[in-house]
Amino acid sequence: MSEVILRLDNLTMQFGGVTAVDSLSMELNEGEIVALIGPNGAGKTTAFNCITGVYTPTNGAIYLEGRKIIANHPKRRGIKTFGGSNKKFEKDVIIRTPDKITKLGIARTFQNIRLFKDETVFDNVLVAKHMRSRQNVLTAMLRLNFKEEARMRKETKELLEMQDLYRYKDEIAGSLPYGLQRRLEIARALATGPKVLLLDEPAAGMNPNETLELSEFIRDIKEHYGLSVLLIEHHMDFVNQIADRIYVLDFGKLIAEGTPDEISNNPAVIEAYLGVDEDA
């Protein structure tokens, strides 16, 4: 099997007394599409927020391409709620803000689309190019960065054309239909030049037809940009279509992992979902 690109090691996230993610360990291999599923409130989005630096985990570490990018261990009051300290990570505390994580090559989308609603489609993607541009305020102000600016615009154009969004380039992002907004958000994430793409419920609110289109779209971009994809989803049809492997979370704990076939026959998963009967 190919190399592990993203690895979570005993990731725990507590809010006060509530443990949203409980000792989650998982791996994402290069070129893989992995789904993270589970009932509402299982801690999937919290796990995403830990990976992308929005939250600082209570305990555990996250590795990107074998390099430790985030690590923390419980301190002071945290030790009590966590139930002991953690010698393993005590030495190295690595905390990164979301922008640093994006720079390292992990891009994400949000559950409740977060586009820059009042800007044009083009500017939405263009702004993501800012991070890796070579310029400073003065050169930008004096327009000495025109080559860099031209490059950014060219790449944005290519990206939008590739996603079939270029014809909407001058539309205001907030005025696009829902499905296109989702696509635009993915395009914007791609513009940051990621190695790993995290998608938070990309198929939410889509009909079966759109879902099918979306899964093809995700496979395409994965191939084209050489990505590894981790996604959160409720639609089991969609997950079974697209995912190479599935991790199942319930109350913050990992209860199962495996291929789609294994998961759909796993008694623990069935129990977790019993009565919750998601679209499956």
Place this chain on the structure above:
Amino acid sequence: MTNKKRIIISSALIVLLFGGLWVMELTMNTASMLFVVLKKGAIYALLVAAINLLQGFTGLFSLGEAGFMLLGAYTFAIFTIPVEMRENIYQYYDGGLVQFTIPVWAALILGGLVAAFFAFLIGFVVLKLKSDYLAIATLGFAEILRAIFQWDKLGVITNGSNILRSFPGFSSVLFPFGVVGLCLAAMMLLINSSYGRAYKAMRDDEIAAEAMGINLFKTKLQAFVISSFFAGIGGGLLAMYQLTVKASTFTAALSDELLLIAVIGGIGSITGSVLASFLYIAANEWWLRFLDQETFIGAFKIPLLRSGFRKVVFSVIIMLIVLFYRRGLMGTREFSITGIYEKITAFIKKKKAAKGGAGK
């Protein structure tokens, strides 16, 4: 419209503006109200635009503008008061500590830099705060600065709570227009650059902006420093216009007033700020002066008109804009030559089409 055409037209308009001002100054009475409005309006345009750069483009709510203006004004004054005058002005402090002068342009820039430097220090402390807390913290810093500048222990530099005067001013309206024009041009270029896009992204959605790799703190600090730089230069210009500087006049009320002018012009529009500043100054100093005078028509005294009524009318107008016309004069649009050119061409086309239609 092509790029080349746009540049030609813009330069022509700028030459026309300055030429027009020059001719006006030669032919008209420069002590008239019109020139007061032009001078003060230009300075306010810069100050309001600086506040709008924060409020409108990065979403940072700062009420500390007066503090940075104070820094600019004092820096300018301290380094330009002629050496022979110092004995007289710093009479309680043995002529003060600074015993040299630097050229006016250098003092203006230095004023901007000093303001920017303090903005950097202050921003480091307060920019992690959220909207209303940020506003009140910046206001607090401005008040602290004001107290420090009135402190008699620093009197050898700041002259304590006494005024500073006798530094150079400007006589021609071309000077403030030139300086302000340069600053505004720099601001517009910044806003339309990659950095401006990052600012707007941050304003629209901090979390999404961060996920796009924009470092919130760094970007906020950058915008805060740049805005304060311009506020510092504006403070220097204001000193030149007033010919005196006194720390106690740079109050929170001044910051509020500037912010409210920005609201009138439209939060998020630099040209709106410029327009609103000139309108505000013109109305305040000139057109609405009559509201403050008791006026009789024959034996009938017009009710309400007396000292202070102008400000009341103003406040009511501001409240009406805040409540019912939140976008202000310009909203987030900018006044641009391209836009006008397109409007005109569209209008002509329409006319032609209408004519054509009528002809058939």
Place this chain on the structure above:
Amino acid sequence: MNEFLLMGMAEISGGGFFQAIAGFFQTNLPYILAGISVGGQYALIAIGYTMVYGILRLVNFAHGDVFMTAGLICFYISTVSPLIISLPLTVLFTVALGFTIEKVAYKPLRNAPRTSAMISALGMSYLIQNLALYITGGLSKQYPQIPFISNSVTIWGATTKMVTVVTPILVILLVVALVTLIKYTKIGMAMRSVADDFETSRLMGIKIDNVISMTFIIGTFLASIGSMLYFTNYTAIVPSSGAMPGLKAFVAAVFGGIGSIPGAVIGAFLIGICENIIKGLGWTTFSDAFTFALLIIVLIFMPSGLFGEKKTDKV
């Protein structure tokens, strides 16, 4: 009696430390008394800030100006009627003003971005100050002497006005009454739930508008009482009289933990006392600056204040 007490303290401690404190206490007694008095008056304003912020997440910049207006109202009414009538009328008119401001300036912006409401508050403050300037003609007005609380009194050798003694007692009584109201009445419960979660409370059928109006009524009621005490001490009223006490009261509310009424009161007393001790040390220039320095320190090192609750943002 005072000296006896101090000597006793010194004897018990037997060390120089307590003696030093006792000495400091004695030399600064007038300032401490002034501080307690003004602190209590800030507290009455601060409650209005903290309650409004707790419910609307809005810094009601006009609150300090309403406080100033209460002073002016009392001045104008007392020129035509005896105090026994003009004081209650002052309270009534001030409350009506606070109520109206909310309806006119904040209610229309309830669904607008938070900045808009804050700008509206700034505009309202600007309007009130300019109106006051217009009506007074720019001259300072002398607050009427309220009998009893304007009388001089000597405490431990320091001469002061009766208001110094009355203020803390009155503040404590009012706060106890307010806390009882919030804890045990229906409207109080509604207030707490709205402060906790605006949207959910609305969905649960709480009449948000009534709750907000009530908040403004209570806030301005207390501010009007505060103005009577404050202006008995500082008798000259100018249009900007309310700005600084207003800001300081807000700082007190932040210091105590925004949304917490006891917090605001304790914060206000601390600020009042510190500020006056600083004046006593001869640093008058910095007495206002101190308040803001404290504000900044609090905001950075303990943003939830002394008694506030921590809140986390949701992504």
